[in-house]
Structures are given as structure tokens and as C-alpha cells.
Amino acid sequence: MGELLRDWRRTRGMSQLDLSIEAGVSARHLSFVETGRSRPSPELILRLAEQLEMPLAERNRMLLAGGYAPAYPSHELNDPELAPVRAAVRQILDGHSPYPALLIDRHWHLVEANPAGALFTAGAQPHLRTPPINVLRLSLHPDGMAPRILNLPEWRAHLLNRLRQQAAATNDPVLYDLHEELRGYPGGNGHAAPVNDAVSHVVVPLRYRHNDQALSFISTTTLFGTPLDVTVSGLAVEAFFPADPATTEMLHTLATS
Template identity: 85%
Template sequence: MGCRLSQLDLSIEAGVSARHLSFVETGRSRPSPELILRLAEQLGMPLAERNTVLLAGGYAPAYPSHELNDPELAPVRAAVRQILDGHNPYPAALVDQHWQLVEANPAVALFTAGAEPHLLTPPINVLRLSLHPDGMARHIRNLPEWRTHLLKRLRQQAATRNDPALYELHEELRGYPGGDVAVPVRDDAVPRVVIPLRYRHGDQELSFLSTTTLFGTPLDVTVSGLAVEAFFPADPATTATLQALAKPSAGTG
């Protein structure tokens, strides 16, 4: 999990004696489900992996996993819809734990326009759409920099979640053209604090800052894997262009 906790540190954080934790580690003592969950919390395990560890210990899973259209997740759907609608005319999309597109606002069409049909056939993987040469990649002006950023993030997620599907996706995307580069050092008077997405739209270059919104304290496996990826204009010209694109065309009446 990459926490780098010693056994003593972990025992203190989990509120259990180092001796008992040692017995658990060596198989001399069987952990209770409560101890498993406390240790998993301290190690930052994803909810799905906590369920897997509980099952391996002979216990029932602690966290449910609903479908997004189940009645229990209606408040989640409503919150997501409010975020997506409120972010228009700037692009925003809801993705699941494997970067599959769940929902998006109309402004995301800016990124999907011109992509080949095979990348837009559900389930749509937004990272594949972003980096595939038949998708957004051909319009990204700083592709090596943006590609490096996405691959690093994906690799970290795969390691944190110990998810074979994310490792497989990382290997696939790493094989796409574009090149890896280190984040360049800028000599500008105003230093850059985030990596922008520089995207060509017609004869214009649009610049975006991206943010990720997660649900706080999730208790459902599905909800814990959801994220809203939102893009904000990084300069006045991009703001003006996106607002102009969102205006309805004048009627011919």
C-alpha cells in the first residue's frame, strides 16, 4: 500500500499491542473483523480490498456495493448531476474506479468531437479516449507533458488499489505514441503551479486546469470509486470561447 509503517507504528495507530499484531502476522492469532477493519483503515485500503480481506479471514463483507441506478444511491446521483450541470459551460465528467465514463455534461462534447467511433462505443474509457491517437491526443498541444501526468496518476492509483485492471490499462496506454517527459522548468516571471491541458479547437488553443472531486467518507464500494473530473479555463480567452460555444444559435424565425 506504500504506507511504510513499521509494525510498531501500525499497532499504535490501530490501537492494538505490537505482540498481538505480531501473532496475527505470523498466523498464531486470528484477527477479529473489527481488527481487520482498523488495520485496513490505517493502511488506506480501498473499500473493495477491505471486503476481500474480510472474506479471506472468513468474515462477511462490511461494505455494500450498489449499482449507481439503485434507489439507495439516488442522493449520490442527484449530487453528481448538480455538480455536472453547475459546471457547464466548462467540461466535467463522472468516472468510475476504472476510468469508465458514467455521466458527463454537454461541454464534454468539445473533447469527444472528432474522436473515432471505436473510442466512443460504451463503455467509454476516458483515459484511452484522451491518449489514443484516434482520440483527443491529436488535439493536445502539450501531449508529452499531459501524457506523463496521466500515466503517473494511473500508476499510483493501480498501486494504491492493487487493481490488475488498472495495471493492464496503464500498460496499454504506455504503448501509445506521445513520449514521456519530465515536467519542464519554466523561467516565466509567474511560475506555473499545475500542469495545464492545452487543447486545439479549430484554429484556437484552449487552456484548462483540471480538478478531481471525490465523495467524502464513502461507505459503499461503488461510491468510493467515483470521481468527478472537471476542467476550468486557465485564461480569459478560453473562458470566452467556452461561453460562446454554449450560447444557443439564433433562430431563423
Template identity: 80%
Template sequence: MTQLDLSIEAGVSARHLSFVETGRSRPSPDLILRLAEQLDTPLAERNTMLLAGGYAPAYPSHDLDGPELAPLRAAVRQILNGHSPYPAVLVDQHWHLVEANPAVALFTAGAAQHLLAPPINVLRLSLHPDGMAPRILNLAEWRAHLLNRLRRQAVTTNDPTLSALHEELHCYPCGDDVLPTSDDVSAVVVPLRYRHGDQELSFLSTTTLFGTPLDVTVAGLAVEAFFPADPVTTAALHALDAGSAEVG
């Protein structure tokens, strides 16, 4: 985006924007927020920009366990529970596991204990050789998908924690994929092909974000949900859920 493009989108003259950029003019808090909005800057970075301009932060950051976010947590639990018997998790901005439904046990089974000790990082759990990686049949493909997503997130947020996580995960072995399949799913999305016992399960993944966050913590939350990509996986997940209910 050029300076002229940004000035048009933000509704400010290119001359004034140039003066702001070079330090000849001091931006108002409203202008800082308008520029941040047009640049799709994360809420935490918007607070940093306001502080740099000599203003108070505009966005609060509440604790997830605090009373302010209790309605949000209740809504997320409803989403996670309603998604069963398919796996779904709530993660924070650094991919730490916040909540999960019981179906996620399918992915954590067999993982080393050090990967399951809080705080659990779901990307590390996915790609670590002691985690899910040995059971991911298309590991190289899935790994590339996750690393590209993490890299874009790290660049967008300028978050050193995410950058360090990317560097760590990039050093993990990628494995050898099985021959690519030509099914309909693989033609439109990258599936997760996962071995459970003697079965191959195939999943589609979706990401759900809060549409109008005004809190730094909420803006970093995401629900990662997995759907069966074929009838075999659907039947297997329902069978596992029925078996768990009988044991319970």
C-alpha cells in the same frame, strides 16, 4: 510504515500485531477494519480482507442505476450541470464514463467512433492517437501526468484492470510537445492545452470524491472537472455554449 508505527496508529500492541501477521493470532473483524483504515485500503479490498479472515464483507456494492444510489446520481447531475459551460465528467473506479455535461463534446469531437462506444474509457479517449491526443498541445506532459496518477491508483488498489490499462496507455505514442510556456498556470499545476479549431484552450483540472463513502461503488466514483486557465479559454467556452443554445 513499520509494524510499530501501524500498531500505534491502530491502537493495538506491536506483539499482537506481530502474532496476527504470522498467523499465531486470528484478528477480529474490528481489528481488520482498523488496520485497513490506517493503511487507507480501498473499501473493496477491505471486504476481501474480511473474507480472508473468515468474516462477512462490511461494505455493500450497489448498482449505479439502483434506487439506493438515486440521490447520489441526482447530486452528481447537479454538479455537472452547474459546471457548464465548462467540461465535467463522472467516472467510475476504472475510468469509465458514467455521466457528462454537454461541454464535454468539445473533447469528444473528432474522436474515432470505436473510442466513443460504451463503455467509454476517458483515459483511453484522452491518450489514444485516434482520440484527443492529436489536439493536446502538451501531450507528453499531460500523458506523464495521467500515467503517473493511474500507476499510483493501480498500486494503491491492487486492481489488475487498472494495471492493464496503464500498460496499454503506456504503449501509446507521446508526441512532441510545443515549447513549454512560462505563464503563471504552468508554474503551479499541469494544464491541459487543447487545440480547438485555430484556438489554443488551456484548462485546469480538479477531482472531486465523495468524502464519506460506505459503498464500494461510491468509493470508486470521481467527478473530473475542467476550468478555464485563462481569459481566452473562458470567452471561447461561453461563446461555444451560446452557439449551442442558439442551435438548440
């Protein structure tokens, strides 16, 4: 447990003194905890984990390493306990139609999507559409969406930066490995043709070619605000909105065709 605590403290760039002050414990006691000379209570472990902003799964891991039971449950999404979560997600996905919306887990695997989400999988090779579908791999792989992303260098840089920040925040080796994999895909050189519109000065849009139509999207991410379940804490809804009237018209046309 002490080794895990020390690793997370260093990941967050905190000294023992910094963490002890934030957690309301003496630096001496914290040092004893890290070296194994003192066994912390589960309450102290959770207080330290809270100050280190550790993911719920990692908090459970540190409790187990300290000899205690996990504090946070981890249900399958189909379990009865998560029925309200499934209902909320379905309402978001359905309500967002005819615009694409995807439910993803903490490793960017596609859990569910509304019908408009098929816009992004159309044309991708089968090995990228076989579950579990990783939406970042689907986006940047040359057999996936990448050939149809009109501003690929810009969008690729945005996704890699976001993934790098997420990996650093969670200290998750799966995300670090995914980042290294995606970095090796082509498409990082060159510059997208400049588009002088209002949205490009505010957010990074996704410019995507569907058939002969150039579509433009902006995206939002929705998280559960107070998760106490490991599974729920890793869920996110990625919703895409049309960034121009032509995209709006095209999506409504596709929905009714």
C-alpha cells in the same frame, strides 16, 4: 486473510511493529494473524484496514477472507439508495456548464458527462467512444484526443504520474495494467512549446485544439468526502475550467450555437 494483510502492509512500506503500534495491537498478535495462527475479530480487521488506508472494496475482501460478512455495501448507481448521490452529481455537472465536467469511476470509465464534455470526444475514433469509455485511453490514444493536445508530452506525463500514484494507493491490478498500456502509446518524447503565462507556473494545463482554436484548461477533482459505499468511494468528478479569456469566450459561444 493473513496473506492479504501482509501484502497490504508491505505495499504501504510498514513493518509489523509499525502497524501494531498504529492499530493498538501487539506485534506478536499481528504476527499470529498474518501466519494464520490467530483469527482476528472483524473489528480488528477493520482497524488494521483503516491504518493501511485500504479502499473499501479491499476491506470487504479482507473481511470475507477472514470469514466475515462485508462491512460496506456496493450499490449500482441507478439503485434507489444512491438517489441523493445521483442528484448531487447531476447538480455539479449541470452547474458547471458551459465548461466540461465528467463523472468517472475508480477505473477511469466515463459514467456521465455534461454536454460540454463532448468537446473531448469529438474527432475520436468509434472504438474509443464505445462504452465503456475509458477517459485516460481516450486522452492518450493516437486515435483519440492525443493529436489535438498541444502539450501532449507534458499532459501525458501528468496523467501517467497520477495513474501510477492511484494504482500504488489502491494496489489495483486493473490500474497497473492500464498504466502499462498507456505507457506504450506514442507521445512521450519531445517537449511542448513553452508558453509563458501565469497558469503554467501554477498547475499543468490541458492545451487542446478544437477546430482552429487553441483552448486552455485547468482541472479539479471532486470526491465524496465520507463514502461508506464501495461504488460511491470510487466516483470522481473531473471538472475543467477555462485558463484564459479566449477559452471562456469560445466555450460560451459553443454552448449557444
